[in-house]
Amino acid sequence: MPLKLTRAVFASLTVLFLIAPLIAILPLAFTSSVILTYPIPSWSLRWFEELFTADAWRRAIVNSLIIGGGTTAVATALGTAASLGLRNHLLFFRGSFRTLFLLPMVVPAVVLGVGLQVLLARLGLANSYAGVIIAHTVVAVPFVVVSVTGALSGIDKRVELAAQSLGAAPATVFRRVTLPLAMPGVLSGAVLAFATSLDEVVLTLFVAGPNQRTLARQMFSSIRENISPAIAAAAFLFIAATVAIGLVVVLSRSMMAKRR
Amino acid sequence: MAEFIRFDQITKFYGALCVVENLTLGIEKGEFVSLLGPSGSGKTTLLMMLAGFEAPTSGEIVVNGLAINGVPTHKRDMGVVFQSYALFPHMSVGENIAFPLQMRGTARAEIEQRVARALDMVQLSALRDRWPSQLSGGQQQRVALARALVFEPRVVLMDEPLGALDKQLREQMQLDIRDLHRRLGLTIVFVTHDQSEALTMSDRVAVFNKGKIEQIGTPRQVYDQPATRFVAEFIGETNLVEGVVERVSGGEALVKLPSGATLCAVADSAVAGQTVHLSIRPERIDLSDSRRPGGNSLETEVTDSVYQGDHLRVQLKNPAHPLIAKLGRRSQEYPPGTKIYASFAADDCRVIAP
Numbered sequence: 001m002p003l004k005l006t007r008a009v010f011a012s013l014t015v016l017f018l019i020a021p022l023i024a025i026l027p028l029a030f031t032s033s034v035i036l037t038y039p040i041p042s043w044s045l046r047w048f049e050e051l052f053t054a055d056a057w058r059r060a061i062v063n064s065l066i067i068g069g070g071t072t073a074v075a076t077a078l079g080t081a082a083s084l085g086l087r088n089h090l091l092f093f094r095g096s097f098r099t100l101f102l103l104p105m106v107v108p109a110v111v112l113g114v115g116l117q118v119l120l121a122r123l124g125l126a127n128s129y130a131g132v133i134i135a136h137t138v139v140a141v142p143f144v145v146v147s148v149t150g151a152l153s154g155i156d157k158r159v160e161l162a163a164q165s166l167g168a169a170p171a172t173v174f175r176r177v178t179l180p181l182a183m184p185g186v187l188s189g190a191v192l193a194f195a196t197s198l199d200e201v202v203l204t205l206f207v208a209g210p211n212q213r214t215l216a217r218q219m220f221s222s223i224r225e226n227i228s229p230a231i232a233a234a235a236f237l238f239i240a241a242t243v244a245i246g247l248v249v250v251l252s253r254s255m256m257a258k259r260r
Numbered sequence: 261m262a263e264f265i266r267f268d269q270i271t272k273f274y275g276a277l278c279v280v281e282n283l284t285l286g287i288e289k290g291e292f293v294s295l296l297g298p299s300g301s302g303k304t305t306l307l308m309m310l311a312g313f314e315a316p317t318s319g320e321i322v323v324n325g326l327a328i329n330g331v332p333t334h335k336r337d338m339g340v341v342f343q344s345y346a347l348f349p350h351m352s353v354g355e356n357i358a359f360p361l362q363m364r365g366t367a368r369a370e371i372e373q374r375v376a377r378a379l380d381m382v383q384l385s386a387l388r389d390r391w392p393s394q395l396s397g398g399q400q401q402r403v404a405l406a407r408a409l410v411f412e413p414r415v416v417l418m419d420e421p422l423g424a425l426d427k428q429l430r431e432q433m434q435l436d437i438r439d440l441h442r443r444l445g446l447t448i449v450f451v452t453h454d455q456s457e458a459l460t461m462s463d464r465v466a467v468f469n470k471g472k473i474e475q476i477g478t479p480r481q482v483y484d485q486p487a488t489r490f491v492a493e494f495i496g497e498t499n500l501v502e503g504v505v506e507r508v509s510g511g512e513a514l515v516k517l518p519s520g521a522t523l524c525a526v527a528d529s530a531v532a533g534q535t536v537h538l539s540i541r542p543e544r545i546d547l548s549d550s551r552r553p554g555g556n557s558l559e560t561e562v563t564d565s566v567y568q569g570d571h572l573r574v575q576l577k578n579p580a581h582p583l584i585a586k587l588g589r590r591s592q593e594y595p596p597g598t599k600i601y602a603s604f605a606a607d608d609c610r611v612i613a614p
Binding site (some may be wrong): 181 | 311312313332333334335336337338339340342344346347348349350359360363364404407408411417
């Protein structure tokens with residue numbers, strides 16, 4: 001019994017440690033005060049109003065959605081294709097290739113940022129949506145690769161062989177069997193890609209122009225200029241959106257799982 | 261009858277490892293052929309090459325007079341049943357069975373009918389809308405069978421399809437598949453490592469060892485007339501006795517054992533002076549108190565006897581070799597130490613190629 005208790009306490013402390021920053025910031029989203037501090041004088045939704053009416057914030061939200069959406073689409077397509085390619089046993093240096101795809105996860109964002117800035121300027125994509133989407137895709141692809149590779153490795157190879165023997169051409173096997181079976185992994189990869197893009201500040205600082213200011217970037221700069229509770233309201237939106245997407249994925253997964 | 265499928269001098273290497281070596285095998289239309297052997301003997305690889313999942317390193321596979329080496333799997337028109345069932349987990353039972361028909365562009369109404377008929381054939385009509393995960397192993401395998409048969413393929417390939425089922429179910433499925441084979445006139449190539457399964461179901465059994473076929477013949481032939489030591493030991497249980505050929509006449513050989521006793525044995529090819537093995541099936545041995553006139557009799561002593569329900573298994577010791585005898589249930593008990601004669605007909609004692 002004491003062991004069980006210790007475990008429970010330890011688990012609670014760990015969870016607390018992880019969500020303490022959220023607990024600290026979230027109530028401030030509903031403050032009526034003009035500065036980001038406790039104690040809260042009274043409750044109000046004025047900062048959400050500010051978020052959706054002030055031009056800078058509204059544009060930042062729209063930009064985040066555009067760039068996040070673009071990144072999700074490109075990273076999911078590329079990451080899924082890469083995972084499929086990495087399944088090929090005939091591929092030489094398969095392990096090295098896999099590591100290469102995961103490299104952006106460990107390379108310091110500052111290094112990537114400088115490199116991308118130089119590269120995108122050369123390509124004439126500096127200060128453009130396409131440029132920011134490309135930059136975000138670089139850091140989002142590894143998440144898709146990890147997630148889809150996991151899903152693919154769970155597929156019994158013989159199921160695909162069976163489909164072939166039953167008369168399905170390779171493209172049909174992919175469309176009717178492989179992709180549907182890997183779909184949970186593709187979906188969670190897409191969500192992770194979107195979350196990565198939403199959250200990305202460092203690369204954005206390097207490659208985005210004033211017109212591509214994302215929500216994260218806007219929070220970052222406004223916290224230096226004025227410590228307005230609008231930041232807390234933006235953070236609240238962030239978390240709510242992430243939790244909502246997460247729930248959708250979990251629900252759709254469990255629905256798919258029920259069918260098996 | 262003309263050969264429908266022909267493996268012509270097939271060799272398959274995985275890297276430096278030779279898994280199938282210069283193998284030639286013909287299969288007739290409507291025949292049920294089992295590829296029987298231990299794991300790693302090349303039987304599954306041969307089946308995978310026929311299905312098109314693997315390509316032979318050299319040699320040709322001919323079906324219906326046409327070489328199919330370059331034909332991709334999906335155009336080979338062969339139904340494959342795997343040990344792991346390999347059902348599509350994201351499709352219902354009905355959708356699984358409809359899949360091969362959809363691939364062939366069959367009209368919707370006809371698909372309905374044929375799926376219904378296939379389900380009826382494997383007695384699963386009630387489960388049409390279930391998901392594979394909701395079925396038992398035996399039901400899943402019946403769905404896989406229906407899926408492999410519904411498009412009336414020219415050959416059905418089965419890779420240890422019953423290996424994952426428990427004994428009782430396996431025996432029922434063996435009879436079901438044998439019945440389907442007869443009713444529908446299917447050509448079936450069946451891979452198994454279970455010798456009793458191969459004997460139960462097949463028209464012919466090909467016994468594999470180390471990438472080669474040791475013997476091919478009817479179940480009766482491979483059991484009663486094993487050509488090699490491997491076949492004699494792999495199929496059923498046997499007593500192997502070593503001896504030297506004294507003389508050969510008209511297909512019979514007189515073999516002298518190290519103990520000095522001589523045995524009369526059937527020999528296809530044996531030369532006087534040669535050291536050979538004799539194979540004697542345990543159930544062909546009779547025990548008696550006195551030497552039997554005519555036939556072979558060895559003087560032995562009982563070391564142990566075990567009652568196994570349908571038969572009594574007696575272990576015998578004779579000066580040259582231990583022997584095992586299986587006796588019918590009406591036999592008496594033989595306490596250890598009993599001196600007794602083990603007798604068997606010359607026909608039941610065969611000279612085996614070394």
